[in-house]
Amino acid sequence: MDRLRIGHLSTFYHTAFILMGTDSLIRAGIDASWTLFATGPEIVDALSRSEIDLAYIGLPPAMIGISKGLKIKCVAGGHIEGTVLTADRRHLSAAEAGGVGEAVRQFENGIIGCPAKGSIHDIILRDLIERYGLRVEVKNYQWADFALGALQDGEIAAVMGTPALAVGAGRFARGKIIVPPDMLWPWNPSYGIMATEASLENWAVIEAFLRIHEDACELIRNNPPAAAQIVSRTTGIVDEGYVLDCYRVSPKYCAALPEEYIASTIRFADTLQRLEYIPKPLNRQDVFDLRFIAKVHPGPAHYLDGVR
Numbered sequence: 001m002d003r004l005r006i007g008h009l010s011t012f013y014h015t016a017f018i019l020m021g022t023d024s025l026i027r028a029g030i031d032a033s034w035t036l037f038a039t040g041p042e043i044v045d046a047l048s049r050s051e052i053d054l055a056y057i058g059l060p061p062a063m064i065g066i067s068k069g070l071k072i073k074c075v076a077g078g079h080i081e082g083t084v085l086t087a088d089r090r091h092l093s094a095a096e097a098g099g100v101g102e103a104v105r106q107f108e109n110g111i112i113g114c115p116a117k118g119s120i121h122d123i124i125l126r127d128l129i130e131r132y133g134l135r136v137e138v139k140n141y142q143w144a145d146f147a148l149g150a151l152q153d154g155e156i157a158a159v160m161g162t163p164a165l166a167v168g169a170g171r172f173a174r175g176k177i178i179v180p181p182d183m184l185w186p187w188n189p190s191y192g193i194m195a196t197e198a199s200l201e202n203w204a205v206i207e208a209f210l211r212i213h214e215d216a217c218e219l220i221r222n223n224p225p226a227a228a229q230i231v232s233r234t235t236g237i238v239d240e241g242y243v244l245d246c247y248r249v250s251p252k253y254c255a256a257l258p259e260e261y262i263a264s265t266i267r268f269a270d271t272l273q274r275l276e277y278i279p280k281p282l283n284r285q286d287v288f289d290l291r292f293i294a295k296v297h298p299g300p301a302h303y304l305d306g307v308r
Contacts, residue, residue, distance in 0.1 A: 007055040015216035021234030039116035053199040058120030067278035071197035073289035081181035082190025087158035110157035113147040163249035187264035214255035256301035
């Protein structure tokens with residue numbers, strides 16, 4: 001069997017938990033080992049040390065690594081628009097307030113919690129603050145659970161993070177979504193599959209993995225209860241309803257890399273330079289290798305199909 005070392009996050013709507021919870025990789029001749037990381041930047045560090053071959057990761061932290069000379073490429077998508085701004089129910093949503101700017105101004109002179117610095121959520125939040133000229137402190141947390149606890153305790157006014165964090169805030173912190181995913185940064189690359197330069201030499205293994213990854217994306221889109229059942233069983237810490245709520249909050253899943261996904265990613269490169277996370281812009285050739293997904297998923301992308 002071909003060995004594949006895969007880094008992943010605790011994010012329930014990534015296909016990682018479906019692949020871990022089924023024998024699809026084994027049947028494809030892939031002996032996969034999985035390593036859980038707290039944040040995207042930690043995954044980038046592991047890639048730089050050659051500890052993993054593939055990774056599920058939001059593209060901004062990967063791009064920071066690429067800017068420092070890390071030889072990795074995005075070979076597939078997975079999900080878009082996976083960042084949500086959540087606060088307690090006393091606050092107005094963007095729809096209620098009359099727009100995104102009006103909604104985020106409710107947190108002027110306050111603190112908004114967020115996952116680790118350099119994560120996609122951190123970049124979107126800092127761009128939002130700069131765009132609207134807000135006086136808001138950003139407090140970064142290594143684990144999303146810490147941000148949820150801070151929201152519960154009133155230590156922060158709002159939290160920017162994943163759909164899972166938003167669902168948790170709704171369940172445990174009387175939270176509500178203030179700005180939904182599609183209003184923050186259209187087509188933002190919530191996560192993609194990043195591969196090391198060395199792993200890309202094994203074409204057959206990468207192609208087989210991506211076919212199974214796309215099958216899992218299709219399962220989420222077309223049979224979310226079945227996908228949620230696998231995720232719940234695999235993690236052992238969330239019920240199926242929790243996973244289904246995550247799918248509903250942010251319903252855009254596919255393995256394809258359409259032009260909209262790529263263009264949104266390159267827009268992040270400009271933002272990363274402006275916010276001084278990277279020294280110079282990156283182009284699409286720096287970030288993407290489209291050869292594999294062009295063979296695995298040659299047709300139109302399915303992100304906008306949503307989940308049934």
